[in-house]
Amino acid sequence: MNPIAALLADAPVVLAPMEDVSDAAFRRVARGLGARLCFTEFIRAEQVIAGAALARRKAALAEDDRPTAIQIYGADPELLMQAAVIAAAARPPFLDLNCGCWLPRVSRNGAGAGWLRDPAAMVAMVRRVVDAVDLPVSVKTRIGFGPESHMPIVDLARRLEDAGAAALTIHCRTAQAGHDGPADWAWARRAREVVDIPVVVNGDVRDAEDVVRALADTGCAGVMIGRAAIQHPWIFAEARARLAGLPPPPPPDDAERIRVFRALLDANVAARGERWGVQVTRRHLPLLGPRLGPALRARLVTATSHAATDAVLALS
Numbered sequence: 001m002n003p004i005a006a007l008l009a010d011a012p013v014v015l016a017p018m019e020d021v022s023d024a025a026f027r028r029v030a031r032g033l034g035a036r037l038c039f040t041e042f043i044r045a046e047q048v049i050a051g052a053a054l055a056r057r058k059a060a061l062a063e064d065d066r067p068t069a070i071q072i073y074g075a076d077p078e079l080l081m082q083a084a085v086i087a088a089a090a091r092p093p094f095l096d097l098n099c100g101c102w103l104p105r106v107s108r109n110g111a112g113a114g115w116l117r118d119p120a121a122m123v124a125m126v127r128r129v130v131d132a133v134d135l136p137v138s139v140k141t142r143i144g145f146g147p148e149s150h151m152p153i154v155d156l157a158r159r160l161e162d163a164g165a166a167a168l169t170i171h172c173r174t175a176q177a178g179h180d181g182p183a184d185w186a187w188a189r190r191a192r193e194v195v196d197i198p199v200v201v202n203g204d205v206r207d208a209e210d211v212v213r214a215l216a217d218t219g220c221a222g223v224m225i226g227r228a229a230i231q232h233p234w235i236f237a238e239a240r241a242r243l244a245g246l247p248p249p250p251p252p253d254d255a256e257r258i259r260v261f262r263a264l265l266d267a268n269v270a271a272r273g274e275r276w277g278v279q280v281t282r283r284h285l286p287l288l289g290p291r292l293g294p295a296l297r298a299r300l301v302t303a304t305s306h307a308a309t310d311a312v313l314a315l316s
Protein backbone atom coordinates (compact mmCIF):
# COMPACT_ATOMS: atom_id res chain seq x y z
CA MET A 1 0.00 0.00 0.00
CA ASN A 2 1.14 3.54 -0.68
CA PRO A 3 2.74 4.67 2.62
CA ILE A 4 0.84 7.94 2.76
CA ALA A 5 -2.46 6.20 2.05
CA ALA A 6 -1.57 3.79 4.85
CA LEU A 7 -1.03 6.69 7.25
CA LEU A 8 -4.41 8.13 6.43
CA ALA A 9 -6.35 4.89 6.31
CA ASP A 10 -7.61 4.90 9.89
CA ALA A 11 -8.01 8.67 10.39
CA PRO A 12 -7.88 10.85 7.28
CA VAL A 13 -7.46 14.20 9.05
CA VAL A 14 -4.38 16.29 8.43
CA LEU A 15 -3.05 19.51 9.93
CA ALA A 16 -2.05 21.94 7.16
CA PRO A 17 1.40 23.43 6.91
CA MET A 18 1.03 27.03 8.08
CA GLU A 19 3.93 29.44 8.40
CA ASP A 20 4.27 30.73 11.97
CA VAL A 21 1.42 28.48 13.10
CA SER A 22 2.13 24.77 12.44
CA ASP A 23 5.32 24.66 14.46
CA ALA A 24 6.31 21.83 16.78
CA ALA A 25 4.24 23.25 19.65
CA PHE A 26 1.05 23.50 17.61
CA ARG A 27 1.63 20.15 15.94
CA ARG A 28 1.80 18.52 19.36
CA VAL A 29 -1.53 20.12 20.31
CA ALA A 30 -3.18 19.18 17.01
CA ARG A 31 -1.89 15.63 17.21
CA GLY A 32 -3.07 15.32 20.81
CA LEU A 33 -6.52 16.37 19.61
CA GLY A 34 -6.59 13.82 16.79
CA ALA A 35 -4.66 15.14 13.77
CA ARG A 36 -3.33 11.97 12.15
CA LEU A 37 -0.66 13.62 10.04
CA CYS A 38 1.09 16.97 10.29
CA PHE A 39 3.33 19.03 8.03
CA THR A 40 6.03 21.47 9.03
CA GLU A 41 5.79 25.10 7.99
CA PHE A 42 7.34 25.59 4.56
CA ILE A 43 11.11 25.90 4.66
CA ARG A 44 13.08 27.67 1.98
CA ALA A 45 15.51 25.42 0.14
CA GLU A 46 18.29 28.00 0.28
CA GLN A 47 17.95 28.21 4.07
CA VAL A 48 18.02 24.44 4.44
CA ILE A 49 21.23 24.26 2.40
CA ALA A 50 22.83 27.12 4.36
CA GLY A 51 21.98 25.35 7.63
CA ALA A 52 20.23 28.52 8.81
CA ALA A 53 19.09 28.34 12.43
CA LEU A 54 15.48 29.07 11.42
CA ALA A 55 15.47 26.25 8.88
CA ARG A 56 16.99 23.85 11.37
CA ARG A 57 14.37 24.72 13.98
CA LYS A 58 11.54 24.32 11.47
CA ALA A 59 12.81 20.98 10.19
CA ALA A 60 13.60 19.47 13.59
CA LEU A 61 11.28 16.57 14.41
CA ALA A 62 11.18 15.31 17.98
CA GLU A 63 10.51 11.65 18.63
CA ASP A 64 6.88 12.33 19.52
CA ASP A 65 6.41 14.65 16.52
CA ARG A 66 5.58 11.92 14.04
CA PRO A 67 4.23 11.42 11.50
CA THR A 68 5.18 14.91 10.32
CA ALA A 69 6.19 15.60 6.73
CA ILE A 70 8.83 18.24 6.10
CA GLN A 71 7.76 20.80 3.51
CA ILE A 72 10.31 22.70 1.46
CA TYR A 73 9.94 25.34 -1.22
CA GLY A 74 12.06 27.04 -3.81
CA ALA A 75 12.30 28.00 -7.46
CA ASP A 76 15.49 26.18 -8.41
CA PRO A 77 15.25 22.41 -8.98
CA GLU A 78 18.92 21.89 -8.18
CA LEU A 79 18.57 23.65 -4.82
CA LEU A 80 15.33 21.85 -4.05
CA MET A 81 17.09 18.57 -4.69
CA GLN A 82 19.95 19.47 -2.38
CA ALA A 83 17.56 20.70 0.30
CA ALA A 84 15.50 17.53 -0.01
CA VAL A 85 18.56 15.37 0.61
CA ILE A 86 19.40 17.38 3.73
CA ALA A 87 15.80 17.38 5.02
CA ALA A 88 15.55 13.63 4.43
CA ALA A 89 18.23 13.12 7.08
CA ALA A 90 15.60 13.97 9.73
CA ARG A 91 13.76 10.83 8.53
CA PRO A 92 10.26 12.26 8.17
CA PRO A 93 7.76 9.78 6.72
CA PHE A 94 7.90 11.82 3.52
CA LEU A 95 8.93 15.16 2.08
CA ASP A 96 6.46 17.64 0.66
CA LEU A 97 7.15 20.13 -2.12
CA ASN A 98 5.25 23.38 -1.83
CA CYS A 99 3.91 24.28 -5.26
CA GLY A 100 0.93 26.21 -3.98
CA CYS A 101 2.03 29.27 -2.03
CA TRP A 102 0.37 32.25 -3.64
CA LEU A 103 2.20 35.00 -1.72
CA PRO A 104 3.86 37.32 -4.26
CA ARG A 105 7.16 37.25 -2.33
CA VAL A 106 7.25 33.49 -3.01
CA SER A 107 5.40 32.91 -6.29
CA ARG A 108 6.77 35.94 -8.15
CA ASN A 109 10.17 34.28 -8.40
CA GLY A 110 8.80 30.94 -9.52
CA ALA A 111 8.63 29.19 -6.13
CA GLY A 112 5.40 27.94 -4.52
CA ALA A 113 2.44 28.47 -6.84
CA GLY A 114 4.86 30.02 -9.33
CA TRP A 115 5.45 26.44 -10.53
CA LEU A 116 1.87 26.38 -11.81
CA ARG A 117 2.85 28.90 -14.47
CA ASP A 118 4.97 26.18 -16.05
CA PRO A 119 3.53 22.74 -15.29
CA ALA A 120 6.15 20.95 -17.42
CA ALA A 121 8.95 22.49 -15.36
CA MET A 122 7.11 21.57 -12.17
CA VAL A 123 6.82 17.94 -13.23
CA ALA A 124 10.50 17.81 -14.20
CA MET A 125 11.48 19.35 -10.85
CA VAL A 126 9.39 16.82 -8.92
CA ARG A 127 10.98 13.96 -10.88
CA ARG A 128 14.45 15.20 -9.98
CA VAL A 129 13.64 15.50 -6.28
CA VAL A 130 11.97 12.07 -6.24
CA ASP A 131 15.08 10.57 -7.81
CA ALA A 132 17.40 12.31 -5.35
CA VAL A 133 15.94 10.98 -2.08
CA ASP A 134 15.05 7.60 -0.64
CA LEU A 135 11.82 8.86 0.93
CA PRO A 136 8.38 9.34 -0.60
CA VAL A 137 7.83 12.85 -1.98
CA SER A 138 4.43 14.54 -2.11
CA VAL A 139 3.31 17.78 -3.72
CA LYS A 140 0.98 20.42 -2.33
CA THR A 141 -0.48 22.60 -5.01
CA ARG A 142 -3.55 24.46 -6.23
CA ILE A 143 -5.94 23.85 -9.10
CA GLY A 144 -4.14 26.32 -11.36
CA PHE A 145 -2.41 29.64 -11.32
CA GLY A 146 -5.44 31.56 -12.61
CA PRO A 147 -7.23 32.66 -14.62
CA GLU A 148 -6.85 29.66 -16.96
CA SER A 149 -10.05 28.78 -18.81
CA HIS A 150 -9.25 25.15 -18.17
CA MET A 151 -7.64 24.28 -14.84
CA PRO A 152 -4.44 22.27 -15.29
CA ILE A 153 -4.77 20.24 -12.09
CA VAL A 154 -6.33 17.09 -13.54
CA ASP A 155 -3.73 16.63 -16.25
CA LEU A 156 -1.03 17.77 -13.84
CA ALA A 157 -2.05 15.20 -11.22
CA ARG A 158 -1.51 12.45 -13.76
CA ARG A 159 1.87 13.82 -14.77
CA LEU A 160 2.99 14.27 -11.16
CA GLU A 161 2.07 10.67 -10.44
CA ASP A 162 4.14 9.62 -13.47
CA ALA A 163 7.03 11.69 -12.13
CA GLY A 164 6.97 9.64 -8.94
CA ALA A 165 5.00 11.84 -6.54
CA ALA A 166 3.66 9.66 -3.72
CA ALA A 167 0.67 11.87 -2.89
CA LEU A 168 -0.93 15.19 -3.77
CA THR A 169 -2.61 17.78 -1.65
CA ILE A 170 -4.87 20.08 -3.62
CA HIS A 171 -5.93 23.44 -2.26
CA CYS A 172 -9.01 23.85 -4.40
CA ARG A 173 -8.46 27.44 -5.47
CA THR A 174 -6.22 29.12 -8.01
CA ALA A 175 -3.12 30.92 -6.82
CA GLN A 176 -4.63 34.23 -7.95
CA ALA A 177 -7.62 33.62 -5.69
CA GLY A 178 -5.36 33.53 -2.63
CA HIS A 179 -7.86 32.73 0.09
CA ASP A 180 -10.77 34.51 -1.62
CA GLY A 181 -13.91 32.91 -2.96
CA PRO A 182 -15.08 29.40 -2.23
CA ALA A 183 -12.77 26.40 -2.62
CA ASP A 184 -14.18 24.06 -5.25
CA TRP A 185 -13.62 20.51 -3.97
CA ALA A 186 -14.87 19.06 -7.27
CA TRP A 187 -11.34 19.62 -8.63
CA ALA A 188 -9.91 17.30 -5.99
CA ARG A 189 -12.44 14.68 -7.01
CA ARG A 190 -11.60 15.05 -10.71
CA ALA A 191 -7.88 14.76 -9.97
CA ARG A 192 -8.41 11.84 -7.60
CA GLU A 193 -10.31 9.98 -10.30
CA VAL A 194 -7.32 9.94 -12.66
CA VAL A 195 -4.55 8.84 -10.28
CA ASP A 196 -3.83 5.92 -7.99
CA ILE A 197 -1.78 7.89 -5.47
CA PRO A 198 -3.64 9.40 -2.52
CA VAL A 199 -5.10 12.87 -2.98
CA VAL A 200 -5.78 15.09 0.01
CA VAL A 201 -8.46 17.74 -0.40
CA ASN A 202 -7.87 21.16 1.12
CA GLY A 203 -9.62 24.50 1.34
CA ASP A 204 -12.51 25.84 3.42
CA VAL A 205 -12.97 22.79 5.63
CA ARG A 206 -14.49 24.58 8.60
CA ASP A 207 -15.92 21.91 10.88
CA ALA A 208 -16.40 18.18 11.39
CA GLU A 209 -19.40 18.18 9.11
CA ASP A 210 -17.24 19.64 6.30
CA VAL A 211 -14.65 16.89 6.85
CA VAL A 212 -17.28 14.22 6.31
CA ARG A 213 -18.74 16.06 3.32
CA ALA A 214 -15.34 16.68 1.70
CA LEU A 215 -14.43 13.00 1.95
CA ALA A 216 -17.83 11.90 0.63
CA ASP A 217 -17.88 14.45 -2.21
CA THR A 218 -14.35 13.75 -3.41
CA GLY A 219 -13.47 10.20 -2.42
CA CYS A 220 -10.10 11.61 -1.37
CA ALA A 221 -7.75 9.80 0.99
CA GLY A 222 -7.61 12.68 3.42
CA VAL A 223 -8.76 16.15 4.35
CA MET A 224 -6.30 18.88 5.25
CA ILE A 225 -7.39 21.58 7.68
CA GLY A 226 -5.70 24.93 8.04
CA ARG A 227 -7.42 28.03 9.33
CA ALA A 228 -10.24 26.23 11.11
CA ALA A 229 -7.62 24.45 13.23
CA ILE A 230 -6.15 27.78 14.35
CA GLN A 231 -9.54 28.81 15.70
CA HIS A 232 -10.59 25.41 16.90
CA PRO A 233 -7.97 22.63 17.06
CA TRP A 234 -10.66 20.38 18.59
CA ILE A 235 -11.94 20.01 15.00
CA PHE A 236 -9.71 16.92 14.64
CA ALA A 237 -11.31 15.08 17.56
CA GLU A 238 -14.78 16.15 16.43
CA ALA A 239 -14.13 14.96 12.87
CA ARG A 240 -12.72 11.63 14.01
CA ALA A 241 -15.73 11.03 16.21
CA ARG A 242 -18.06 11.81 13.28
CA LEU A 243 -16.12 9.53 10.96
CA ALA A 244 -16.22 6.72 13.51
CA GLY A 245 -19.96 7.19 14.05
CA LEU A 246 -19.37 8.13 17.69
CA PRO A 247 -21.13 10.89 19.62
CA PRO A 248 -19.31 14.24 19.38
CA PRO A 249 -16.83 14.98 22.17
CA PRO A 250 -18.02 17.69 24.56
CA PRO A 251 -17.26 21.18 23.24
CA PRO A 252 -14.15 22.68 24.86
CA ASP A 253 -14.97 24.56 28.04
CA ASP A 254 -12.87 27.42 29.41
CA ALA A 255 -10.63 25.04 31.36
CA GLU A 256 -9.86 23.04 28.23
CA ARG A 257 -9.12 26.18 26.22
CA ILE A 258 -6.75 27.37 28.94
CA ARG A 259 -5.10 23.95 29.07
CA VAL A 260 -4.32 24.06 25.37
CA PHE A 261 -3.16 27.69 25.43
CA ARG A 262 -0.91 26.92 28.39
CA ALA A 263 0.54 23.86 26.63
CA LEU A 264 1.46 26.10 23.70
CA LEU A 265 2.94 28.70 26.03
CA ASP A 266 5.10 26.16 27.85
CA ALA A 267 6.30 24.55 24.62
CA ASN A 268 7.05 27.86 22.94
CA VAL A 269 9.00 29.18 25.92
CA ALA A 270 10.98 25.93 26.07
CA ALA A 271 11.77 26.08 22.35
CA ARG A 272 12.35 29.80 21.87
CA GLY A 273 13.19 31.32 25.22
CA GLU A 274 10.89 33.35 27.43
CA ARG A 275 10.44 36.62 25.59
CA TRP A 276 9.92 35.22 22.11
CA GLY A 277 8.02 32.19 23.36
CA VAL A 278 5.50 34.38 25.18
CA GLN A 279 5.15 36.60 22.13
CA VAL A 280 4.57 33.85 19.55
CA THR A 281 1.99 32.15 21.75
CA ARG A 282 -0.26 35.19 21.22
CA ARG A 283 -0.83 33.88 17.69
CA HIS A 284 -3.03 31.28 19.31
CA LEU A 285 -5.38 33.72 21.05
CA PRO A 286 -8.22 32.71 18.67
CA LEU A 287 -8.47 29.29 20.29
CA LEU A 288 -9.52 30.90 23.55
CA GLY A 289 -12.89 31.34 21.87
CA PRO A 290 -15.54 34.06 21.82
CA ARG A 291 -15.92 34.42 25.59
CA LEU A 292 -12.44 33.99 27.06
CA GLY A 293 -10.61 35.55 24.13
CA PRO A 294 -12.03 39.08 24.45
CA ALA A 295 -11.91 38.83 28.25
CA LEU A 296 -8.19 37.99 28.35
CA ARG A 297 -6.78 39.47 25.16
CA ALA A 298 -5.79 42.91 26.46
CA ARG A 299 -3.96 41.42 29.45
CA LEU A 300 -2.31 38.64 27.46
CA VAL A 301 -0.88 40.97 24.83
CA THR A 302 0.78 43.11 27.49
CA ALA A 303 2.12 40.23 29.61
CA THR A 304 5.78 39.82 28.64
CA SER A 305 6.94 37.02 30.93
CA HIS A 306 5.93 33.39 31.30
CA ALA A 307 4.85 34.00 34.90
CA ALA A 308 2.78 37.08 34.00
CA THR A 309 1.04 35.18 31.19
CA ASP A 310 0.37 32.27 33.50
CA ALA A 311 -1.07 34.67 36.07
CA VAL A 312 -3.53 36.07 33.50
CA LEU A 313 -4.59 32.55 32.58
CA ALA A 314 -5.03 31.66 36.26
CA LEU A 315 -7.42 34.59 36.71
CA SER A 316 -9.76 33.44 33.99
Ligand SMILES: Cc1cc2nc3c(=O)[nH]c(=O)nc-3n(C[C@H](O)[C@H](O)[C@H](O)COP(=O)(O)O)c2cc1C
Pocket (backbone or CB within 6 Å): 016, 017, 018, 019, 020, 021, 040, 041, 042, 071, 098, 100, 101, 140, 171, 202, 203, 204, 205, 224, 225, 226, 227, 228
Ligand atom coordinates in the same frame (compact mmCIF):
# COMPACT_ATOMS: atom_id res chain seq x y z
C1 LIG B 1 -1.18 31.58 8.28
C2 LIG B 1 -1.06 30.63 7.12
C3 LIG B 1 0.17 30.15 6.77
C4 LIG B 1 0.30 29.22 5.71
N1 LIG B 1 1.53 28.69 5.43
C5 LIG B 1 1.62 27.67 4.52
C6 LIG B 1 2.84 26.96 4.34
O1 LIG B 1 3.86 27.23 5.00
N2 LIG B 1 2.86 25.96 3.42
C7 LIG B 1 1.74 25.62 2.67
O2 LIG B 1 1.78 24.70 1.86
N3 LIG B 1 0.58 26.29 2.84
C8 LIG B 1 0.49 27.28 3.75
N4 LIG B 1 -0.72 27.87 3.97
C9 LIG B 1 -1.91 27.39 3.24
C10 LIG B 1 -2.62 26.29 4.04
O3 LIG B 1 -1.79 25.15 4.19
C11 LIG B 1 -3.92 25.86 3.32
O4 LIG B 1 -3.59 25.36 2.06
C12 LIG B 1 -4.88 27.02 3.15
O5 LIG B 1 -4.97 27.82 4.32
C13 LIG B 1 -6.30 26.53 2.77
O6 LIG B 1 -6.81 25.67 3.77
P1 LIG B 1 -7.88 26.19 4.88
O7 LIG B 1 -9.05 26.77 4.13
O8 LIG B 1 -8.23 24.97 5.67
O9 LIG B 1 -7.20 27.25 5.70
C14 LIG B 1 -0.85 28.81 4.99
C15 LIG B 1 -2.09 29.34 5.35
C16 LIG B 1 -2.21 30.22 6.40
C17 LIG B 1 -3.59 30.73 6.78
